[in-house]
Amino acid sequence: MTSDLLHQILRRRAGAFCLVVLILFYVAAFFAPLLAPYATSDQDLTKTYHPPTGVVWQEGRLAVRLYKLVDPTCAKYEAEPGQFAPIHFWVKAPTYHFLGFIPVSHRLFGVEAPARLYLLGSDETGRDVFSRLLYGSRVSLTIGLIGILITTVIGLTVGGLAGYFGGVFDSVAMRGTELIMAIPGLYLIIALRAALAKYFDDSDQIFILIVVILSFIGWAGTARVIRGLTLSLRNRPFIYAAEALGQGPVTILWKHLFPNLFSYLIVTSMLSIPGYILGEAALSFLGIGIQEPSTSWGLMLSQVQDLKVFMLNFWWLLTPGLAIFITVILFNVLGDVVRDIVDPKLKTQV
Amino acid sequence: MNAPATPLLQVENLKVHFPITAGLLQRRIGEVKAVDDVSFTIERGTTVGLVGESGSGKTTIGRALIRLVNPTGGTIRYNGKDITFLRESQFRPYRKKIQIIFQDPYNSLNPRLTIFKIISEALEIHFPALGLEQRRARVAELLGKVGLKPEHMDRYPHEFSGGQRQRIGIARALAVEPEFIVCDEPVSALDVSVQAQIVNLLQDLQEELGLTYLFIAHDLAVVEHISDFVLVMNQGKIVEAATAEAIYQNPQDPYTKRLLDAVPKI
Ligand SMILES: Nc1ncnc2c1ncn2[C@@H]1O[C@H](COP(=O)(O)OP(=O)(O)OP(=O)(O)O)[C@@H](O)[C@H]1O
Numbered sequence: 001m002t003s004d005l006l007h008q009i010l011r012r013r014a015g016a017f018c019l020v021v022l023i024l025f026y027v028a029a030f031f032a033p034l035l036a037p038y039a040t041s042d043q044d045l046t047k048t049y050h051p052p053t054g055v056v057w058q059e060g061r062l063a064v065r066l067y068k069l070v071d072p073t074c075a076k077y078e079a080e081p082g083q084f085a086p087i088h089f090w091v092k093a094p095t096y097h098f099l100g101f102i103p104v105s106h107r108l109f110g111v112e113a114p115a116r117l118y119l120l121g122s123d124e125t126g127r128d129v130f131s132r133l134l135y136g137s138r139v140s141l142t143i144g145l146i147g148i149l150i151t152t153v154i155g156l157t158v159g160g161l162a163g164y165f166g167g168v169f170d171s172v173a174m175r176g177t178e179l180i181m182a183i184p185g186l187y188l189i190i191a192l193r194a195a196l197a198k199y200f201d202d203s204d205q206i207f208i209l210i211v212v213i214l215s216f217i218g219w220a221g222t223a224r225v226i227r228g229l230t231l232s233l234r235n236r237p238f239i240y241a242a243e244a245l246g247q248g249p250v251t252i253l254w255k256h257l258f259p260n261l262f263s264y265l266i267v268t269s270m271l272s273i274p275g276y277i278l279g280e281a282a283l284s285f286l287g288i289g290i291q292e293p294s295t296s297w298g299l300m301l302s303q304v305q306d307l308k309v310f311m312l313n314f315w316w317l318l319t320p321g322l323a324i325f326i327t328v329i330l331f332n333v334l335g336d337v338v339r340d341i342v343d344p345k346l347k348t349q350v
Numbered sequence: 351m352n353a354p355a356t357p358l359l360q361v362e363n364l365k366v367h368f369p370i371t372a373g374l375l376q377r378r379i380g381e382v383k384a385v386d387d388v389s390f391t392i393e394r395g396t397t398v399g400l401v402g403e404s405g406s407g408k409t410t411i412g413r414a415l416i417r418l419v420n421p422t423g424g425t426i427r428y429n430g431k432d433i434t435f436l437r438e439s440q441f442r443p444y445r446k447k448i449q450i451i452f453q454d455p456y457n458s459l460n461p462r463l464t465i466f467k468i469i470s471e472a473l474e475i476h477f478p479a480l481g482l483e484q485r486r487a488r489v490a491e492l493l494g495k496v497g498l499k500p501e502h503m504d505r506y507p508h509e510f511s512g513g514q515r516q517r518i519g520i521a522r523a524l525a526v527e528p529e530f531i532v533c534d535e536p537v538s539a540l541d542v543s544v545q546a547q548i549v550n551l552l553q554d555l556q557e558e559l560g561l562t563y564l565f566i567a568h569d570l571a572v573v574e575h576i577s578d579f580v581l582v583m584n585q586g587k588i589v590e591a592a593t594a595e596a597i598y599q600n601p602q603d604p605y606t607k608r609l610l611d612a613v614p615k616i
Pocket residue numbers: 368369382383384402403404405406407408409410411568
């Protein structure tokens with residue numbers, strides 16, 4: 001089933017493209033400490049708002065142009081003609097524990113200080129936007145996956161049991177979901193954030209807090225749909241056949257109901273991951289999400305809420321927004337492709 | 351067997367009412383009397399036909415016998431023992447004795463499981479001592495019994511025709527080595543040519559294994575062919591009970607006469 005689905009996705013051009021690009025994104029996020037030339041908080045106050053450095057082929061190797069600050073008042077840099085710093089591969093760097101336990105003391109590429117390699121420019125304290133984008137993607141990309149995992153487990157349990165057993169549990173559970181869905185999402189997020197903040201005061205725990213909040217809001221919709229699907233599956237004769245054989249309710253849910261919800265779950269997961277990415281971005285943008293020294297795409301965007309960025313056209317500082325945009329689109333298109341595969345009847349008519 | 355032998359199944363004044371509920375706490379505001387005061391007896395090794403039009407409560411009787419719905423009142427005696435209100439754990443031994451075959455061959459097999467897994471589920475529950483190889487051998491044997499091939503066992507339900515799926519459903523019911531099978535319109539969804547094959551298969555199996563059937567149908571023609579005794583049902587009640595010939599030759603109830611008129615005459 002799973003390998004079959006993968007096969008079908010890869011046979012469609014849009015599906016294969018989105019899947020491959022997303023996998024690249026996740027691989028990049030996973031290997032961020034190796035790929036990023038600098039650490040997230042690696043400042044250089046002499047090179048604030050530095051534009052992306054040009055990369056050229058010079059004397060048989062890659063090299064970056066060197067720049068001179070010509071007007072500090074408006075952060076205007078000019079390339080110095082004929083001045084280059086070669087790009088080295090597998091360079092030594094401060095030791096970092098990859099995955100928390102594998103010591104790594106190299107990076108994939110970099111230039112010798114004091115020259116700086118800014119593939120996507122630098123921010124107001126001279127930190128490398130490209131590196132921060134890579135590190136930030138770890139938060140932004142995993143938040144959706146973890147969130148989906150939590151909501152799916154809660155939604156399956158509550159919705160599955162409600163649909164299977166019905167009765168009082170069903171109506172209480174469904175009123176609960178309605179309560180959550182009746183409160184506008186953003187207010188609920190902010191209220192929960194305020195209420196729960198004192199239990200998650202460490203900045204590392206903020207990530208967990210945000211996942212908890214977003215999942216708390218997200219499970220209701222999943223549970224309702226799962227309940228509806230369970231109700232319709234529940235009266236299928238193969239469920240009765242299992243009951244007639246003496247199979248227990250938990251096994252019936254696990255073996256007969258959930259596998260038949262699998263394709264639905266894949267589709268909704270794909271289509272709701274963007275919600276988590278955008279939710280994190282919104283929270284961080286409002287300053288109540290991810291906090292320094294961690295970083296995320298939303299946090300990076302919030303740090304450039306400055307008229308100067310627009311007036312002086314520091315476009316590279318908006319790349320986190322572009323990254324969010326692209327990721328959301330990729331998940332949506334992939335979700336659509338998967339939906340067309342698993343349920344051709346829902347195919348959107350163009 | 352010594353006279354007087356206990357009938358395999360005795361049903362007395364069986365009632366199944368479904369509550370109609372509303373509101374947050376599922377308050378009861380009425381009920382559907384799907385089966386209302388029904389009594390009949392099924393002798394071991396015989397087939398009792400149950401006919402009636404749609405909604406008359408036939409399926410509900412079948413489901414009450416195999417405890418897919420809880421009876422509201424009355425008694426069901428199986429082999430002389432009252433099984434009407436047994437708890438699920440106490441009813442479990444009867445899950446091995448009573449089985450059911452469903453009307454809709456397209457929905458009675460889990461589309462996500464292979465034929466082996468579908469049939470093997472019955473073995474895992476009631477013959478837990480069997481190992482994988484033994485279960486595969488047994489599934490192959492059961493498939494052979496219903497006229498399918500052992501190599502069919504690793505395929506999925508959608509690869510089979512309606513008639514073949516019904517055979518798989520029969521194999522699943524046979525897997526627990528039951529004594530009594532509720533056949534809930536097992537041929538209604540099939541082509542006429544296939545209907546005869548399935549009816550003949552059920553008859554052969556009855557002869558070979560000494561099975562007892564409650565054979566549900568909505569037209570008299572199918573039932574007349576297979577049944578020793580026929581029950582005619584209308585709106586939750588049994589309106590006529592007689593041997594197949596008696597019903598055919600000399601129907602008493604006006605409802606039975608109407609049902610008979612609906613049977614195409616040759
Ligand atoms: N779970 C249920 N809850 C409420 N009402 C039900 C339920 N199951 C059946 N009924 C009602 O009980 C009555 C009898 O239904 P049943 O399915 O037994 O009829 P049937 O004779 O098998 O009909 P058919 O020939 O269409 O299969 C119908 O009015 C039906 O709506």
